[in-house]
Amino acid sequence: MNALQDRLALVTGASSGIGEAIARALTEAGCRVVLAARRRDRLEALAAALPGSRVALLDVRDPAAVAAAVDGLELDLVVANAGLAYGTEPVQQSSPEEFAEVLDTNVKGVLNVARATLPGMIERGRGDFVTIGSVAGRQVYPGGTVYCASKHAVRAIYEGLRLDCVGSGVRFTTVDPGMVETDFSLVRFRGDADRAKAVYAGVDALTPADVADAVRYAVSRPPHVNVGEIVLWASAQASTTSLTRRAD
Template sequence: MYSLLDPSRFVVFITGATSGFGAAAARRYVAAGGKVIATGRREDRLLELRDELGADKCHIIALDVRDRTALQAAIAAIPAPFDAINVVLANAGLALGLQPAAEADLDDWQTMIDTNVSGLVYTVRLLLPGMVARGGGHVVTMGSVAGEFAYPGGSVYAASKAFVKHFALAIRSDLQGKNIRVTDIEPGLTETEFSIVRFKGDESKAGNVYSGTKAMTADDIAESIFWATSLPEHVNVNKIQLMATTQAIGPFDIYRQN
């Protein structure tokens, strides 16, 4: 019978496992006795993760979630026992730039849409039939507080995360009777490579985001993901929204003429 109450039965497919939330989640599940399929674009990082966690616990696949054909082929080729996937962590995503909408780079917008939206839905759609056939599972999507509280310069990023939130709610309804749970994780300020990617390698700008405050860590978010998936099977956590204690929802943005 399908069960995740024994952590050793976790078999977790993780996108974006080369850093941040994905890598931290891989470590958390393996520490509990589970197995992970770690995917991402940076093969060198994946090899390091496999060396750290052990090839018997960590199967790696170098791929870009935006490439639906490659993703489909990779999933079809996953060897046993890693093919008995019962948790999908659709984590791959990014923010690029912080310019006002009229000045933003359209290529940056397209990359965010292709990764945060298309890559996520490809991942979930391709892995759902297997979980249905095996009698259950858990889909975890990686949203953001930006999906609920937009901010200047975050237009397409925020919109992409609002999509993730509603996609998770909608497939939860679609999966009624299939014994598959769905949880959207919505982190706020967390110190990872997120800002370095957003500012395209400018470590000074990235550092300013976290300067003088205490942000959450990737391990904090991984623990929340693990908690949601390890609850009794009759309990579904629809979403977990987390913020650093030093972060709160800001005031309304009001334009005033001089």
């Protein structure tokens, strides 16, 4: 029997990149997916392509909006994926508004989603809560202080939730990718497409579908198995500071 058939899933950051790929993979596996993010046009276009899906327009930084979006839903699976980075400047040269947005989205956003969705899953005695962390939550690289701090926090949240909810029937998983080719760098470099493209030049980066595949694997194990942590690297990347590029 398909473990994911008819499961109701929430995916944050479903309007782009990894979140969109996870929504597609879960739909293919039989889930009905609630597609959450801020950009209505992109979510509506995706919803039109994914049978059983629906749109939840929300900003994960807003706890009331997150709670309202999941009110009354009997969720089986939650993927806290929404996140972003800005720049590679050292902290002393970066703007407090930007680092507040990164920390509020990546850290408080995950907490807001956990707070709104865990009580129902705990009450029903089952569910999966997946965080999309990063290798930046395991290693720190120059110019990545704020983003790495946020992803180290995501890893601590994953570990803390597992401890607090042990025995509840809810499983916790963190999928931590290295370099994935998405709009992440376009956002990070504030819309500078050339700079964003250069990040992936000469590298077979991970694709969003690779990350979605890992999520799908983790959440389709039998109930007594909890895949805790998956770290995915592009084969060309040995650490956050070690990468080989083809000369093309």
